Amino acid sequence: MISITIEKKLQAYHGQQVLQVDKQFATGSVTKVYGPSGSGKTTLLKIIAGLTTPEKGLIVADGVTWFNAAEKVNLPTQQRNTGFVFQQYALFPNMTVQEHLEYATADKLWIKQLLQLGKLDTLTSHKPNYLSGGQQQRLAILRAMATKPGLLLMDEPFSALDPKMKTELITELKVVLAGLGTATIIVSHNPQELEGWASQELVFGE
């Protein structure tokens, strides 16, 4: 169970606004986050991962305090065990598909399973520049899952996938993430996306 109560000022085009979130995410749950651009969806994910610091708030995961503004507690990103799928993928240009996963985990069998899951097992020696947009996005998802995170944060993770690939991947992800007990938070522009998978919603800008 991850409990989040945070507040952060955001600089928006039309002036300053305040991002306020008070939400609980159960183990193994899938939460869909949607709302207009600039409403703070990505910022929320970065706050949870420890990549951005809010002004106020408390984040507690399974009894461990990750962030407490009042007591000046801020657990480093490295110790939060969160997987993060970046909107622009953030793949490492110097690493092949295989090397991306080996950088994240030493578990060879898990790497093999991930490569099959993402249908990248024939492209292991390719660097990101030689992958299509969809392949890059799948690699970003696999890399985020490689550490078997307790919490998986995904920022528009299916935007570059064709409908067939998206459906197949989501079907497989459901099984794998449920098996790992990973809580998943998915940012999406599309309210219809993930219907039937997400168990709760967090709507911004309404």
Add this chain to the structure above:
Amino acid sequence: MDLSPIWLTLKLAGITTLLLLLVGLPFAWWLSRGRSFLKIIIEAIITMPLVLPPSVLGFYLLLAFSPQHGLGKWLQDTFSVQFVFSFPGLVLASVIYSMPFMVGPVKSALQQLPASLAEASYTLGKTEWQTFKSILLPNIKPSLLTAVVLTFAHTLGEFGVVLMIGGNIPGITRVASIAVYDSVERQDYAMANNYSLILFSITFVLVIAVFVFNKYQAKSPLG
């Protein structure tokens, strides 16, 4: 022909480049992360040798490390180290003089990398050092090579600073650029030409090598 000035120059450039790799890389990384008034001041100090006349820098180094007073006297009395008119002095002056050529390109390259690369590495549990070594440095390889070659080549061509702090002691501080000057002074133009041609050739080959490497990098094959 006395080749000792050439060997001394190559030794000086090699040691300077190696030291600047050790000192300059962490420094460039630190400077590339965020801005503060302290960083602006330090960056300005590092950049000074680019615009300052080498003789001015050499003069102040000569004053600072003179064994007669201040820091130079303390080093002489405490550690029996003398930087003035010695090879270690040349190394110290070269490190200071060539530092902007190492720090500048590396810092700019690091700043141009998307922040999300390091962030992605942190979410995988990697430390800042692991991220620097495995993600940041490999992705600025062309800039790093350019910085190394520029530093090496710039040290090869040092004259003013070296002359001020090292003088012209054969086998100890008489580097190739000073040997050229010395030969011209003695009107031995053939010898001046020999030293000049060797320096020109080495520098030209180095610069060509960087261009070839960077061109190859741009077309890097899979894996």
